[in-house]
Amino acid sequence: MDDVKILLSALFHDLGKVLERTKEYYTKELPERFAKVEYVHPKFSAFLLETLGKEKSELSNFLKEHLTEEVIDLVLFHHSPQNDYGQIIQIADWLASSEREENQSQKEHYVNVVLSGPFKKVDENAKDIKYPLTTLENIFPSSGDVKASDESYKRLVNSLLKLFPKVDNIDQLLTLFEFYLSQVPAQTTGYEPDISIYDHSRITAGLAHALYKDYKNNLLNKNDLNKIKDLLRDRKKIDTAGEEIFNRKLFTFIVGDISGIQSFLFNVSSERAGRMLKGKSVFIDLLSRYSAKFILDSTGFTRVNTLYLGGGNFELLLSYIPEDELTRLRNHIIETLWKFVGDDLYLGIEWDYLSINDLLNFINKREEVMLKANQRKKKRYSTLENFYDLIFVPKSEDIKEGEYCTICGKKKVEDASSQDRWCKTCKSFVELTGKLRDASFLIEERVNIPSKDPETWDEFFEKLGYCIDFVNNFSRLGQTSKKIYQLEDVHIKDGFIPDGFLLGSFKIIESNFEEIAERNIVGDYGDKKLAYLKMDADNMGEIFKKLGDKEKKREGLALTRYGILSRRMELFFGKGVLDLIKDKREKGYLYPVFVGGDDLFIIGTYNEINNLVREIREKYSEYTGSQEIFTISTGMGYFPDNFPLIRGARIVEEFLEKAKNFVYPEEEKPKKNKICVDGEVLSYREYEEALDIANELTKRILENKEERQESEEGKSKGQTSRAVITKIERSIKGFNPLLEQSLNRKISPPAVWRFMYYLRDYKDIGERLVNILLKNLLGEGEKIRNPRLILVATKIARMKTRKLEGGKSK
Numbered sequence: 001m002d003d004v005k006i007l008l009s010a011l012f013h014d015l016g017k018v019l020e021r022t023k024e025y026y027t028k029e030l031p032e033r034f035a036k037v038e039y040v041h042p043k044f045s046a047f048l049l050e051t052l053g054k055e056k057s058e059l060s061n062f063l064k065e066h067l068t069e070e071v072i073d074l075v076l077f078h079h080s081p082q083n084d085y086g087q088i089i090q091i092a093d094w095l096a097s098s099e100r101e102e103n104q105s106q107k108e109h110y111v112n113v114v115l116s117g118p119f120k121k122v123d124e125n126a127k128d129i130k131y132p133l134t135t136l137e138n139i140f141p142s143s144g145d146v147k148a149s150d151e152s153y154k155r156l157v158n159s160l161l162k163l164f165p166k167v168d169n170i171d172q173l174l175t176l177f178e179f180y181l182s183q184v185p186a187q188t189t190g191y192e193p194d195i196s197i198y199d200h201s202r203i204t205a206g207l208a209h210a211l212y213k214d215y216k217n218n219l220l221n222k223n224d225l226n227k228i229k230d231l232l233r234d235r236k237k238i239d240t241a242g243e244e245i246f247n248r249k250l251f252t253f254i255v256g257d258i259s260g261i262q263s264f265l266f267n268v269s270s271e272r273a274g275r276m277l278k279g280k281s282v283f284i285d286l287l288s289r290y291s292a293k294f295i296l297d298s299t300g301f302t303r304v305n306t307l308y309l310g311g312g313n314f315e316l317l318l319s320y321i322p323e324d325e326l327t328r329l330r331n332h333i334i335e336t337l338w339k340f341v342g343d344d345l346y347l348g349i350e351w352d353y354l355s356i357n358d359l360l361n362f363i364n365k366r367e368e369v370m371l372k373a374n375q376r377k378k379k380r381y382s383t384l385e386n387f388y389d390l391i392f393v394p395k396s397e398d399i400k401e402g403e404y405c406t407i408c409g410k411k412k413v414e415d416a417s418s419q420d421r422w423c424k425t426c427k428s429f430v431e432l433t434g435k436l437r438d439a440s441f442l443i444e445e446r447v448n449i450p451s452k453d454p455e456t457w458d459e460f461f462e463k464l465g466y467c468i469d470f471v472n473n474f475s476r477l478g479q480t481s482k483k484i485y486q487l488e489d490v491h492i493k494d495g496f497i498p499d500g501f502l503l504g505s506f507k508i509i510e511s512n513f514e515e516i517a518e519r520n521i522v523g524d525y526g527d528k529k530l531a532y533l534k535m536d537a538d539n540m541g542e543i544f545k546k547l548g549d550k551e552k553k554r555e556g557l558a559l560t561r562y563g564i565l566s567r568r569m570e571l572f573f574g575k576g577v578l579d580l581i582k583d584k585r586e587k588g589y590l591y592p593v594f595v596g597g598d599d600l601f602i603i604g605t606y607n608e609i610n611n612l613v614r615e616i617r618e619k620y621s622e623y624t625g626s627q628e629i630f631t632i633s634t635g636m637g638y639f640p641d642n643f644p645l646i647r648g649a650r651i652v653e654e655f656l657e658k659a660k661n662f663v664y665p666e667e668e669k670p671k672k673n674k675i676c677v678d679g680e681v682l683s684y685r686e687y688e689e690a691l692d693i694a695n696e697l698t699k700r701i702l703e704n705k706e707e708r709q710e711s712e713e714g715k716s717k718g719q720t721s722r723a724v725i726t727k728i729e730r731s732i733k734g735f736n737p738l739l740e741q742s743l744n745r746k747i748s749p750p751a752v753w754r755f756m757y758y759l760r761d762y763k764d765i766g767e768r769l770v771n772i773l774l775k776n777l778l779g780e781g782e783k784i785r786n787p788r789l790i791l792v793a794t795k796i797a798r799m800k801t802r803k804l805e806g807g808k809s810k
Helices: 003-012 016-021 032-036 040-054 061-066 069-076 084-097 104-109 150-166 170-181 197-216 222-233 235-241 261-266 270-299 323-344 362-383 387-392 424-436 457-462 513-518 540-552 558-586 606-624 645-661 684-703 717-730 732-743 749-758 760-778 789-801
Strands: 251-259 306-310 313-319 346-354 441-446 466-471 483-487 529-537 590-596 599-605 632-640 674-677 680-683
Touching: 003 040, 003 061, 003 069, 003 084, 003 170, 003 197, 016 040, 016 150, 032 040, 040 069, 040 150, 069 084, 084 197, 084 222, 084 558, 150 170, 170 197, 197 313, 197 558, 251 270, 251 362, 261 270, 261 323, 261 645, 270 306, 270 313, 270 323, 270 346, 270 424, 270 457, 270 466, 270 590, 306 558, 323 346, 323 457, 346 362, 362 540, 362 558, 424 457, 424 466, 457 466, 513 529, 513 590, 513 599, 529 606, 529 645, 540 558, 558 590, 558 599, 558 606, 590 606, 599 606, 606 632, 606 684, 606 789, 632 645, 645 674, 674 684, 680 684, 680 789, 684 717, 684 760, 684 789, 717 732, 717 760, 717 789, 732 749, 732 760, 732 789, 749 760
Parallel strands: 632 674
Antiparallel strands: 251 313, 251 346, 306 313, 441 466, 441 483, 529 599, 529 632, 590 599, 674 680
């Protein structure tokens, strides 16, 4: 037995459930030794592996070597283990299955049952959403009547089985599972079908690999495995048994969290921003990915043991790893990062040792480790062994006046006489941006760690042991030692199996902010401004707390549910949002700075960004089925294309925090789910009204553009026409008291008449505002509370109707 075989056994153990639902394999003649196995799905799993094993000529060298009788037996007998390795698979399976909740209503129609969304377990008022039986190319669920069939299972299985013989490593196998099995329920009889076979299999495999390593390192023996099984059979005993084995530290939970992202990303002058920003953003993404990979590879694990990776964070669950080894790995990463970018960025890495009892209270333990990581970030480099040498000993580099890099201001330029006085580090980020323009794949190769300190982004990753490149095309021939990851897309075509999908924003189409701003211009009208958009998923702390509450009541193990929720969030931002903006990005209207994890930051034309807010929020609601807990807050601002990038980013971050923390007078605490536009906090309903008013104003003004020619008196009727905007702005004085009355279910008809008379020349706008009052008064829909939505509307209308003269907005 070895690491690969234990992983294969755990990953394949439930695959027979998919074969069973095709109703095709019942006609197959199974080997005689299968008869003693009680359950059907282990027989089908083992039958598949045995059939593949006989077709040696069709198999990859990887499968020929590792798809042995030992693996087949572990899969076949995972419900009735024949040895210690089988016990390990069974325990991992039980731990990964303990989140299941009974539901007896599904037993008769197990083939028709599809995967349920995980969000209702947190938000009881969320819609019942279902995932159609498809590949991961379609991540969006449906709220309608969705069913599977044996025919739909056959199509899925046939596509999957055609590719199985080509699998050349664990990463490729995991990619196949993720693509084909992410929306296949692990259990359709007797339990809620809200855990996919992919998620169950990867959690089982991760736990099995960790337990296997503990077993090989003599932290577990046969008697220990028997005791664990006995206690897991009756979980009520866990609280009272006081068994040492359940409190023995068997796992290492490691978290990584990057700080300093904001200042690192945006510390660049605006004229160079587009050329460098994407390179820096991708470096941050790769920093968390390859720091996690460095730890995994160094400890003998694979990405199977990654619980979460995204948004500058990672979380790993490994076997017991000695403190000194973890400290050595952390020091290497942090020292290398310091030598590369100084104190601009910091990767806080912390860990804690967990027992099985801790796994059963995972959310609480996770909070404890995250707290430790935050405390470490405050201390930063002070805990490094050679902290004094790194910080205080003068560097040998002699930098004279005029030789400092004009970007970072810290390192020596390559050529002080050049127009772009950039150091090697900053220049490398610009070059990385160039590589990303047409890239579709990341190619990775393991290399020996050089002794030289890194000066460029690729030298940094070589210092971790990885040679990385971005390409548009490649050939697998002669590259068996290299890993190939697919960027920004989830598909498997022409028989090519990537080693993983890298979701998030990597590619770049337009990097010139001035040209992006110019795309606001329609005819002779528009303003050369950019919209900065930051959106962040709300209530993640509350969501995880609810999972923790279930653990405390012994209703289920939240480890699997946590992994599922985290991955579904990453899929929405890293794939769903990217799919949504694909066309506009390719046409140069949007510059996604980062999209992934549970947030995003996009710069683009105000026309596209204004509409994008609405589209993303609607898609998020559709994706989660929730409008109460799974919500999004937004910060948005409008800036000239040459506005200092770091200032604009900070301002929009402040807008986002303002939206999250805004409290109405009757509220005890913020309810989030709001948008702050240029400092004005609105509900999304109010924002919709503002957009509609802005569009009506714009249409009214531009439809009369022929009247906006110079009159005989030399006055511009265009300016007179745009005076409607000022008129609407001033109407807020009369609208505000009427809005307050409507919220209190009172109204003064004479006051409304006076308001309508004031806007008599703009009857359509006046009627829209009065309709808001009536809906508040009658209690129809969400209340409109903030009259300053009018100011947001007029601001947008001013930008859209500004006339260009001589190429400049007037």
